[in-house]
Amino acid sequence: MVSLTPPTDEELTRRAQAGDSAALGLLLARHQAPMRAVALSLLGYGPDAEDAVQDAALTALRRIGDVRDPEAVGAWLRAIVRNAARMRLRATQETPGLDGLDFAHPCADDSAHPEKLIEQHAMRDWIWDAMAELPQQQRLVLMLRNFSGITSYQEIAGACEVPVGTVRSRLNQARAKLAKVLLSTAAQAHDDASALAEDSRHEALVTLDGATRGVLPPEIAELWPEQAELVGILSRPGERSHPHDAMRQNREKGVRQHLRHVVASRDISIWEMDVVNPAGIPRPCPPTLAWVMFRQNRRVQRLRVVFPQQ
Structure with a gap:
């Protein structure tokens, strides 16, 4: 009873x-x-x-x-x-x-x-x-x-x-x-929230590795469609810029990013990075930054790079 x-x-x-x-x-x-x-x-x-x-x-x-x-x-x-x-x-x-x-x-x-x-x-x-x-x-x-x-x-x-x-x-x-x-x-x-965060962490590591080598694996490239847009401080005023442009520029300058922390929901991902600049580089990148991504069906629609206050 x-x-x-x-x-x-x-x-x-x-x-x-x-x-x-x-x-x-x-x-x-x-x-x-x-x-x-x-x-x-x-x-x-x-x-x-x-x-x-x-x-x-x-x-x-x-x-x-x-x-x-x-x-x-x-x-x-x-x-x-x-x-x-x-x-x-x-x-x-x-x-x-x-x-x-x-x-x-x-x-x-x-x-x-x-x-x-x-x-x-x-x-x-x-x-x-x-x-x-x-x-x-x-x-x-x-x-x-x-x-x-x-x-x-x-x-x-x-x-x-x-x-x-x-x-x-x-x-x-x-x-x-x-x-x-x-x-x-x-x-x-x-x-399971931890599974979502772990998937995002894996994606971040593979993305960083591919960006450093200049070749994104097909499964990662699929997540950065042509309509993906870089917005905010790194974008060119009056012009539409794809995030790949910023990745390429960092690679050419020798700037390296190392994943420190991930926060992820189904349509927002935040990847926090530590940054290493090559010696003597003009206008070095700040030591930390964050990728704030807005997604639809996992694919990145907008990326804003944020530089926290030091």
């Missing part, structure tokens, strides 16, 4: 800690009202209070494993909301679009690498599937801000060629929509 007794907070917390995303969704839905009450008490009625609750939900997604007393998970969730609200009260402090995912910036230590940390988290596929539901512009700023080395609002604005205010607006919209999608899709099956 199936029990009609609702699961306790302790049961839901332990299931969520074991990787059951549906249990976490139920837990957040159960405590949504008291979480909102805490936000309202600190921020008053308005969008900031709702954003603080959404921030807290995303923080809980990452940190559910930190809960040591599953019976008291309600108090833990309210404390996270309180912290999120206090961060919003610091009006002069720049905060990331996804509170609690600020750790997701690459560094030399592999244990702190965003891709490694997400892979270690049982909910990673849930996050990436939810991000796939976002409009492309919102997903791009989210990927840059939280999963790449292009993290400041100024850098993201440059990468997207929009004002800083637009970046802030898109991040806020993306965060709000992502929190709602996470809750609505908690019980669904999710694609």
Whole structure:
């Protein structure tokens, strides 16, 4: 006989800690009202209070494993909301679009690498599937801000060629929509996000090798059709340029790029590179850059090369 007794907070917390995303969704839905009450008490009625609750939900997604007393998970969730609200009260402090995912910036230590940390988290596929539901512009700023080395609002604005205010607006919209999608899709099956990233990493390595040798393998050349366009700082004003032109120029100058990090969704790929310039080269390339690619059916439609601030 199936029990009609609702699961306790302790049961839901332990299931969520074991990787059951549906249990976490139920837990957040159960405590949504008291979480909102805490936000309202600190921020008053308005969008900031709702954003603080959404921030807290995303923080809980990452940190559910930190809960040591599953019976008291309600108090833990309210404390996270309180912290999120206090961060919003610091009006002069720049905060990331996804509170609690600020750790997701690459560094030399592999244990702190965003891709490694997400892979270690049982909910990673849930996050990436939810991000796939976002409009492309919102997903791009989210990927840059939280999963790449292009993290400041100024850098993201440059990468997207929009004002800083637009970046802030898109991040806020993306965060709000992502929190709602996470809750609505908690019980669904999710694609393997790590497989998508690994496929993109392999493609990047083969592409770099082919660009260095001047011959792209057919399976890679197929992904760079004639209509692919280089846009942004490296493109020629008033002229349409194919990315192959920039690859050829780098090869002729002796500039070499080495893949450092990959962030990938189904229609956006970000390849972060370390750059090695030959000795004595005039106008050397900056030491790091990123390829931001927009795709359709895997084929690259646009490539923007971004130079993060040093």
